[in-house]
Amino acid sequence: MSHELAIETRGMTRMFADLTAVDGVDLAIPKGSIYGFLGPNGCGKSTSIRMLTGLLRPTSGQIRVLGETLPGAEEKLRRRIGYMTQKFSLYENLSVRENLEFVAQIYGLSRREAKARLAELLALYTLEGQERQMAGSMSGGQRQRLALAAATLHKPELLFLDEPTSAVDPENRREFWERLFDLCSQGTTILVSTHYMDEAERCHGLAILERGIKRADGSPQALMATMGARVLEVAGEGLRALKQQLIAEEAVLSAAQIGSRLRVLVRSDVAEPAAWLGSRVAGRSLAEVRPSLEDVFVTCTGGRHVG
Numbered sequence: 001m002s003h004e005l006a007i008e009t010r011g012m013t014r015m016f017a018d019l020t021a022v023d024g025v026d027l028a029i030p031k032g033s034i035y036g037f038l039g040p041n042g043c044g045k046s047t048s049i050r051m052l053t054g055l056l057r058p059t060s061g062q063i064r065v066l067g068e069t070l071p072g073a074e075e076k077l078r079r080r081i082g083y084m085t086q087k088f089s090l091y092e093n094l095s096v097r098e099n100l101e102f103v104a105q106i107y108g109l110s111r112r113e114a115k116a117r118l119a120e121l122l123a124l125y126t127l128e129g130q131e132r133q134m135a136g137s138m139s140g141g142q143r144q145r146l147a148l149a150a151a152t153l154h155k156p157e158l159l160f161l162d163e164p165t166s167a168v169d170p171e172n173r174r175e176f177w178e179r180l181f182d183l184c185s186q187g188t189t190i191l192v193s194t195h196y197m198d199e200a201e202r203c204h205g206l207a208i209l210e211r212g213i214k215r216a217d218g219s220p221q222a223l224m225a226t227m228g229a230r231v232l233e234v235a236g237e238g239l240r241a242l243k244q245q246l247i248a249e250e251a252v253l254s255a256a257q258i259g260s261r262l263r264v265l266v267r268s269d270v271a272e273p274a275a276w277l278g279s280r281v282a283g284r285s286l287a288e289v290r291p292s293l294e295d296v297f298v299t300c301t302g303g304r305h306v307g
């Protein structure tokens, strides 16, 4: 297996009784990239991350992380990876400083190393004025910065972030992503799970997951360029009724209203989608538009998630 890959899996599978939470997932994630898992709740993002961090054993399949085989190398990998869980996992009744000191102890930093690293992190994550504040009384954005400081305290080579921005506003989310690109530019590989399209679009590469199955994999640009549908927008009157009429067509993967337009995904095996759709929209105006990542998502999941 290649040394240039931070993560490599073949047929990674996890069952819970008779539910297949992760179903035969193959991954090849290059070192130094930000890679996303995109999918709705319950599609297997957290279960995949837990297997890749060595916290959960796969039912079958092969996993290599930073050149080590899992299960088996959990202890070796512990110092080399960082993990920010979906729920805030620090102590709410400890201060910012106490939380970070506690994590430093877990990773066996000496008092001196811990002092220097804490000063660095407090400055980097703009937590300097809040050292004594209880973690439980912080805002969503501040908690998230503290959680990221804690997850990166030991300078991991590979960082796992499970839906890190689900509890923060768009401005904090944008700021958080700037931090991730800083970490990436210093050589950290990042695997981030999300159900936000805008977040997925920032990744170098991503996997679209649905019910434990990887439906597509590639850079957002490549996924948009190669998706199996053409995107057309219709403007005019009576779009709700038109939508019902169109989704009954075999060739239409989805039709969803966006403001005053109806965004229609037509299967790419329809030779002339504009002419085909034009004959069904009775005089309304129509234009082909560039696909978005959301269109890719809808196309690979068969349109089941957008109404």
Ligand SMILES: Nc1ncnc2c1ncn2[C@@H]1O[C@H](COP(=O)(O)OP(=O)(O)OP(=O)(O)O)[C@@H](O)[C@H]1O
Pocket: 016, 019, 021, 039, 040, 041, 042, 043, 044, 045, 046, 047, 048, 163
């Ligand atoms: N310990 C468990 N025991 C039984 N079923 C589980 C367990 N952990 C996860 N599951 C099930 O496995 C499936 C995948 O869950 P998972 O948490 O990986 O999804 P997810 O994409 O991370 O979604 P979410 O964002 O809601 O956590 C779900 O149907 C979930 O109910």
